[in-house]
Amino acid sequence: MAASLPQRFKVDFDPNSQIFSLAGTIRPRSIDEIAESIHALREAIDTVRGVLYIDVKRLIQMNNTAFQAFIRVALDACRERSDLRLIVITSSVVSWTTRMFRHLSTIEPQISVEVYDSMFYPGQDYFEDTSFIPILRAQTKLTWRHERTILPRHGMRPGIAVADICCGIGDFAVLAQKEFQPSRIVALDHSKPSLAYARKVAAEFGVTGIEYTYGDASEMLLEDNQFDFVSCRHSLQVFNQPELLLKELYRIVKPGGRVYITNEKNSHCLGEPRAQSIQWTYNELARLLSNFEIDVEFGPKSRRYLADTGFDDILVESFMVTNLDGDPQDFADIIAGWEKMFADMAVRHGETPEFIERFRQGFRDHIFAALHPKGYAGWPIWAASGRKPL
Incomplete structure (x- = not known):
């Protein structure tokens, strides 16, 4: 009734x-x-x-x-x-x-x-911690050079209404506004510290027009069918019920509009030299995070989840963020942040000191590969989008 x-x-x-x-x-x-x-x-x-x-x-x-x-x-x-x-x-x-x-x-x-x-979700206290902000900034810095060319293929264009859900520190929203000049952009997140940081940075750089909003991505106070393009980056893999978020993204996008998501498959992170150590750590990372109901292997599953939600015209592509995308130190800084956060999670989960030391070494070897003059280090991202049927 x-x-x-x-x-x-x-x-x-x-x-x-x-x-x-x-x-x-x-x-x-x-x-x-x-x-x-x-x-x-x-x-x-x-x-x-x-x-x-x-x-x-x-x-x-x-x-x-x-x-x-x-x-x-x-x-x-x-x-x-x-x-x-x-x-x-x-x-x-x-x-x-x-x-x-x-x-x-x-x-x-x-x-x-x-x-x-x-x-809210098992890994919430880690990803809403302000100490994670520098990692988020470095990640967006390296992924944007790829995404700025990918986004138009997934429906981003000037003059449309955009929502960036799980916006974190708001840097993607700022970049999207500057590059594509949408008519409206709403940036929503459940972390008050991240939103406060986003508003502060926007004010310092004179960025206006972004509607930063506190909200629960699985229960948004946004009306149905109001956005042409909805993004949700690196977030479905963190929530233990990604289908609930996708249902909400589907609800708020207009018929004919598109929902754009990015997610990872961390076991495919790679590096040379010291490839075996790096591979072992990222395989173990996927196992460890599954205990916190975090699925960092989500990337290739994107198509299935979008289809199950009811989207059509689904597009999926992947790109590799590497130490060659600008300053290798930026890549190394991301991995250093991961080492700290994920080692803390390993301690919390009760892993042995021997495991934690070997686990840390894989991240350090990934940094070594990134900074080595002949080295190569990579972090794979899956970008996918689906259209809400007319």
Whole structure:
């Protein structure tokens, strides 16, 4: 069942998952305006046995009239049924919902609040750490020389509406704006420190027009069908449920628009000399990160995931970032950052000191290959895009 009002909000109940969802802006002048939605909540409560999840992750605004009406139904139901539990699912993206709904748990013990993104994905604390910022800057510096020629083949062009989802420190958005001059560009990320850095750099360099937005890529507060081109770079491999992100990217892109993704296959990182040591470390890296539900082998899987999401006209290509792409020290700096972060993860996972030392040595040998006057070091990237059918 579903209902909607001119205030542009949605109410929905899924009996299979026992989730009642509120989304959008609910600002009625009287309870009569939301009577159908209040009735939908009562029906949902009558239907479930055990737990009803009330999902407010996409609830942008709610006035006191609406809040009191919905909550009265919930409180009355809890007092009538001792078997009923209500779990309100909120998000830090709309933090007022956590503050408002959490108060209910002090009134009624059968109601509790869970912040959905408090444990967003297993590797979140690593990739949202500000110490990762220099690595991100160096990575974009080396990948951009390839991507600037690739992007037009995947739908990037001047004058279009663009969204860069999981934008990190925002450097790709800045480069895309300067190179292609879209009519609009939204850059969204879940890391507040990264967004703060992005805004600071944009201000220092006089870059304007980029809408930096705090948000959850799997539950975006962006409307359907509003962008011609949506990018999501080096991110599907980090999330433990990439299909959820792709579903959201599909939702916000216009019919006929394209979604562009980049991902890696780290076991294909290479270097000469000391190739065997390098190969061993990157094979072990893929194994290690799988324990954190991070799939750095995602790159070649891009086509399948795009097809399963419903995209057509899928394009896939790969390129090798190397120590010959500008200053070899830039490549070495990326690998040095990887060594530190991934060795820390190995320690956290409980690997032996002997393993960690050999693991570190492979990164050091990759740096050696990058800086050797006759050496070669590579890092492969898969770029793919799909069109949302008309």
